[in-house]
Amino acid sequence: MRYRADIDGLRAVAVAGVVLYHARVPWVQGGFAGVDVFFVISGYLIAGLFAAERARTGTVDLAAFARRRVRRLLPLLLLVLAVSLPVAAAVLLPQQLKDFGQAAGAAPLFAANLLFWHESGYFAATAAGKPLLHLWSLGVEGQFYLLAPLLLWRRAGLLAAGLLSLAAAVWAARALPEAGFYLTPFRLWEFLAGAALASWTLPRLPRAAGAAGLAMILATFAGFDGGMAWPGAAALLPVAGAALVIGAGGAPLLAAPPLVRLGQLSYGLYLWHWPVFVFFALRWPEAPWPLAAPGLLALSLALAWGSWHLVERPAARGAGGRLLPAAGLALVAAGVGLHLSGGLPARLPAEARAVLAQARVSSTPCHDRLDAAQAAAGARCVIGAPGVEPDLALIGDSHADHLGPALDRALAARGRAAVVYTGSWCAPVPGFGSAAPGRGPGCAALMQAAWAQVLADPKLRTVIAAAQWGNVTDGTRGDLPAVAYGSAALAASVPAANARALEAALQAFAPRLRAAGRQVLLPMPVPEFAAPVPDSLARLAWTGTATGVATGTATATLPPLDEAARNGAAAAVLRRFAAAAGARTVPVRDLFCAPGAARCRVRAADGAPLWRDASHLTPAGAAPVVARLMEIVDAGTATTGDHHDHLSLRQPPDTDRARVHLYR
Template sequence: MRDKSANPVRSIPGIFLERNPIARTTEHRADIDGLRGIAISAVVACHINLPFSAGGFVGVDIFFVISGFLITRLLADEYDAHGRIGLADFYARRVRRLLPALLLVVAATLVAGFLWLLPDEQVALARSAIMALLFAANIHFWTVGTGYFEPASTLLPLQHLWTLGVEEQFYLLWPLAFAGTAALARRRNRPVLPALRLLLIAAVAASLALAIVQGPSRAAFFLLPARAWELGAGCLLAMAPPLSAARARWLAPLGVTAILLAILVYDAHTPFPSFRAALPVVGSVALIAAGGADPRGAVPRLLSQRWIAGLGKVSYGWYLWHWPLLAFVRIQWGGGIHVVRDTGLVLLALLLAIIMYHRVEMPIRERRVAGFGDTTRSLASGGALLVAGLALAAALWVWAARPSPAGSLMAQYRAARSGAVRDFPFCNDPAPCASGAPAGGPALLLWGDSHAAQLGHALDLAGRQASIHILTRTEPGCAPGGSPLGVRRGDPRWMACAAFEHRVRAELAGLRGHRNLRTLLFAGGWDARQAGWERQLAADVDAARRLGLRVIIARDVPLHSRDVLRCTVRRGADSCAEPRAAIERRAAAVDRALDEIATQRPDVRLWSPLDRLCPHDRCPAAIDGRLLYRNQGHLTLDGSAYLAPALQPVIG
């Protein structure tokens, strides 16, 4: 995470600070460096899955509090010294402190992406880099839809920069609000400090309320409005009355306890942030306040130890470097966490951070580099660096869009990655979505989610051969009998699936009478963790049988342990094949439930694609030079077509 010390070295007593004694303590605080060390260590430990660190992501919340506190101290000190806020000077300091290191890491990541990533991965990296350099990485990852705790996020080399987006937006807004509120208070002959406190209390209350209302949503996690109260808590502390040493002695242990409790108890399944972020936030406020009131206390002295304060000083660089290193290695090795390997990577990131701190950060921060000698040159150099970074990202984007030779493996890869919606369109409209043989003869209805939609091309080919008219009802994430995994009842996605399934059930009788519907094929990506899906599927099967429909249930296509498409392009098809036994073990719980449904209803037929896709006890990634999968468990157009001969006798 970012090293945010930039502590002012002096303070000229004046009206503001006379009413705010805590802000007089403007000397460098080693205990805050130590708190940074705790925060970055927790974040890194969480990212490599070390024991007892599942809640280490709360280190980000600790950094938010520190940012609010230190930035407000800087603003208060400048206002007290000059009676105004020099915005140009403020932003020049932010440029010197943050931008060169950020640009260095982003540029290195883009170069690595050019060397090692596949075209669609390069495009995604370029987009995230551009948004990060525009101070909107958090907005980008919110719109992309990949949650922080989802496995796919571990393969996004710049996702960690969402935190910088939150803080950079805070740096943009808070100095303006500070200066505006102070000017308004003085114009009306009102005290400045109470006006600022009132503004902060209102903002913190509104932001906390929004965080609680939004709950554990992506918007609450990534965006500033629901995170502002954490930064605001640090701002309020910077304007708080002084704390007595006696109170600091018992407040500091409570702060440590709160932070450790969050790290030990929280995990990826904890609904976060919401009100639960209050635990690390309040703990951080307590530690900062106690360290300012009683620097010689046991906890502040522990946090001020050289080794832990040293980690805090390089925390910004360590945060910047560790995630891209982890992401690139996981991409190359097919994802997943390997504690020993990843520990080595984060130690390498620490080494890079130390070098960058001494060779890049400190010389620029101390204005020993000509291009950053004063405010004007700092802002100009920062602008030039941003333009260079944006140009590099744009160049990678253009390179990724270059065409591939027709029929090549890369051309197949591009088609598979970009053609899912085109190749397997969802059909959830009441108007018939038809394929196969012309209407008039017997019809089959395919009902399911994306795992059903991928059978559409195979059914079209098989239906033409078997003289069967194919109707389709598919909706993403809505497997028959189950709501999307992890979606709560009443959630918009749950409601959409419920409405889709209700609509299909309602039209079955009409299709039976007017479209000559004779067969219903259920298919889906069922998950054994979905409670009660098998009971609802059995009920839908029985309802179809009562209408006189023949029922077929399709088992799912192989679910591989990695993204088969990317693995094949990087390592070759032979290296990415998996034993059929491993595929069957992953599907065992779902297959047992399907077996039970079919066993209790002898007229229901089960069909499995495994005999076709997994010959000779192996599940290959490609057959006859054609790629079968477009990710971990969805077929390409060629893969779907390969199933047509196996489906034809089943539907005929």
């Protein structure tokens, strides 16, 4: 197969898109599609090599093919992992280092995509703490190599597999977005689009087609963003663009020497740039990114240039091949060791370890305990004083559950009890939810059954209904693809559609709730943050730097996410519902943030974090919220409107686990 300089130029375009996207260049928000372009190129080259060898020898030496692919990919990958390991140990927090070790162990086995599939999405906020996240694409690439002999043997099979994969990708982009992004079956069509060009004898496309293809790729980089369902039907644009460029062949612009050289460095640049970006951002979080990014890009290019000369070219000639198995096993073992060690927590000072320990998940054992059928049959999970018939109900999602341990303590002190119906992603609205997998598809039925049980029991005079309402109106919590709730159609304006669906469901429920005459309290949303609060506090104790943290003698504050953008629509819907249903909204933001302040208190006077992550409260953080709610309950008031009493922030006794004393 003859060398084509323009394909190296196309590689340059692809890697530039990815790197500039990761560098947060505002006009390259769709640069992640450069990976899709790489997959098309890879499919074309692998199919071309197979076709050329089969034409020459009548067969394909699969063992030789595997050796060539290993020599091409593994040496530099192992070097990047070896360099990253000590840097990770110096920069990452224990959980981050534990996850890093797992990824480092999976990467040489070309299985990183399977690992990240089980973790956060590629566009997640937490992705910024994963220095090896970009290696998911090598997992997909390696798995394609395993399947290539089967897929590329007959052209009819290639076409059928490609169409099936494309159809599955379009479906998964909405129904199973994480699987659709990371798993090879949903990416095969991109490889096979390139493979088709090499498998069929097609006339060369006119040069204008190549120019149009390049324009399609650049339009993707400039016009798309990480909020899109990907790689669904929208990915056809860059994939078709890459196919047109390859099919036209010989584009003078792409064959220009600077682009060709960048294309030759593309593998190294891809491997090096993301760890460089992530480690810098974690170690120097206050550094202004626009000023730092050019230097980080230059460093990444320098590393790519050096490794191309010192590693990639010698490895292509067979140098060091005998060392690869031992080196690969050593790095896998090192990664597994880091994971099993829990991320070497002893590296951190005692204060940082204490912050992370205090922020462990605190939940009632009732959370996600009941399904709709159990709730409808009368099964109940109860917290508070043992042996006492409940007179309260706690209903909602994990933002209801995070109140549970503190509520359990408060109820026990009063000789009272509460029945709990909480489930992940479950907004406390009967018959309302999202059907999307992983977003509580059983929530609508569970909330229907829960409210039926509560309203049928006259002893349950008070209901606390809480949720991370911004999840509903936004369709996401910021690190997952947006989904539709209720009857809303997922469209360009998901928040508006979801807000309308939420309002319709609540207003339909309001007359029934008003007629029931219950005291219904709706805690308003707590402040949320861009990163897990305990991580920021632990990093502050470890290195003296953390993004946005301002400290006093015993407290710390952080700037929260914009309240109006995150919760404004939900707050308006809840207030209108409260007025219609005779319920009461209870503001809680002022417990943590001074009126008009741009920062919120995130640590108690004794140093305990008030959040366990970026949005959920610890028992210490939930205590003042519960105190405000119980003040209303104790007073027996049931008027509508906002409750504005100001309570002091105080640290409760240990409330890590609520006591469940009744389950029937």
